[in-house]
Amino acid sequence: MLKETDVASPVEINSTEDPTAETASPSRGRLHTVLLSAITRIERHLALPGDDETVRRRKVVAFFAGLAGVNTALLFAVLYFAGGAPLLGWLYVMTVVVSGLTLSTLVLRPRAYYACVLITATYVTIHPWAVGLASGGFRSGLLPMLWALVGPAGALLLIGVRPALVNAALYVVLAVVSVALDPLVAANAPDLPPSIHLTASLLSALVPGMMVLFIALFLFRQVERARLQADALLLNVLPGPVADRLRGGPVTIADSYAEVTVLFADIVDFTRRSAAADARDVVNLLNAIFSDFDELADRYGLEKIKTIGDAYMVVGGLPQPRPDHTEAVVAFAVALLAALKRHRAWDGMAVGVRIGIHTGPTVAGVIGRRKFIYDLWGDTVNTASRMESYGLENAIQVTAAVRDKLDGQYDFVPRGPIDVKGKGPMMTYILKL
Secondary structure, three states: OOOOOOOOOOOOOOOOOOOOOOOOOOOHHHHHHHHHHHHHHHHHHHHHOOOOOHHHHHHHHHHOOOHHHHHHHHHHHHHHHHHOOOHHHHHHHHOOOOHHHHHHHHHHHHHHHHHHHHHHHHHHHHHHHHHHHHHHHHHOOOHHHHHHHHHHHHHHHOOOHHHHHHHEEEEEEEEEEHHHHHHHHHHHHOOOOOHHHHHHHHHHHHHHHHHHHHHHHHHHHHHHHHHHHHHHHHHHOOHHHHHHHHHOOOOOOOEEEEEEEEEEEEEEEHHHHHHHOOHHHHHHHHHHHHHHHHHHHHHOOOEEEEEOOEOOOOEEEEEOOOHHOOOHHHHHHHHHHHOOOOOOOOOEOOEEEEEEEEEEEEEEEOOOOOEEEEEEEHHHHHHHHHHHHHOOOEEEEEEHHHHHHHHHOOEEEEEEEEEEEOEEEEEEEEOOO
16 A cells, blocks of 8 residues: 655646747748648659658759759849840850759659759859859959859758869869969950949859858758757667766766666566567557656656566666665556556457566666667666566565665565575565555
C-alpha cells in the first residue's frame, strides 16, 4: 500500500494565446498559400527517388536561381540596348538563352540537375569577365565582374565543394587576365546615359553581393540544421551531461557512483507469445509500451539506459546524483504498472510484467566507437536484474537495501529467502500496491 512519496507529480502548464498576436489578412494568407503550393509542386517535380531533404531543397533553390538569372539578364539586355550599347545587350541575350536552356533542361530532365548547375555556374563565372572586357574593364565603373562571384558560391551551395573550387580557380585566373588586359580595353567603354550607367552599376554592386549573402545564409542554416539533428540524435542515445562531455572531444567517459537505484522490467512470457505473431504486431506493441515507459522516465527524472528485447532498464541517481533516487524509481515502477493496464497484446490478452529494483554503487560509462552506448556495470546492476528474473508477474520485487532506503514510505511483504543465482539465499520484498 502506497503511503506517501516525495516525488513530485508533473506540473501542468496551461498555455494561452498571445493577445498581441496579429492575424494575417486574408489576401496575404492566400498569397502565402499560393507560394507554398507552387514551391511544393516544383519540389515534387524535381525530386528523384532517394533524394534527401537537403537535395530537394537545393533543387528548388537551383530552379528559382535560374529563373532569377534569366530575368536579371533580360533586364540588363533591355538596359544596354536602350542605352545604345548593343554589344553588351547581345552578351546578356546570350545569357538569357544559356540560362533558359539549362533551366528548361532541369525542368524536363531532373536527372540532369548536376550537369545543368555545373554548366550554369561555370558560365556565370566566365560571362561577367567577358562583359567587363567588352565594357571597358574596371575603369568603366559598371562592375559586371562582381556577378562572377555567384558562380563559385552557387556551385558550393548546389553541387558541392569540388566544382566550387574549380570555379573559384577559374575566377582568379580570369581576374588576373582582366587586370592584364584592362589598359587595352579601356577604349571599349560605351557612352551610356548617366541614368542607365548608374542603374547597371547599382544592380552589379548590390544584387551579386546579396545573392552570395543568401547563399551563405542557406549554407549556415543547413549546417545548423545538421548540427541540431546530430545533437538530438546524440541526446537520444546518451544523457545530456554525458553528451556534452563527448562533444568536447575524444575522451574516455567512466564515472563511479556511490549509490544509484536500478530497475529492470521484463514483459512476462513475451518471447513465447511473439514467436507465432506477426512481426508488425510485436514491434507495435513493444513500441507503444516502451514509449509510455519513456514518458514516465522523463516525468520522474530518471535515465533510461537501454531496452534488451522485451526488457527495459532505467536508473535513478545518475548522471546527476540526487538524494531521492530510490523514491523516484519506486514511484516510476508503480506508475509503470498502472500504464501497462492500458495495453493489450495482439490476441487481446492482458500484458504482464516483472519488476526488480536494487540500490547500491555502480560504474557508468560510454563504450564502443560505433553505435556507442551508455551503460552500467557492477553488482548493483546484476542484483536488480536478478530481482526482476526471480520476481512475480505484475509485482515489484526489491532488495532489503531498497526497503531500508525508503524508510517506511511504502509497505512491503517479505518474500524469501529465495535462492538467487550468483547471490545465494536472499531476503526480498514485494511492494504492497
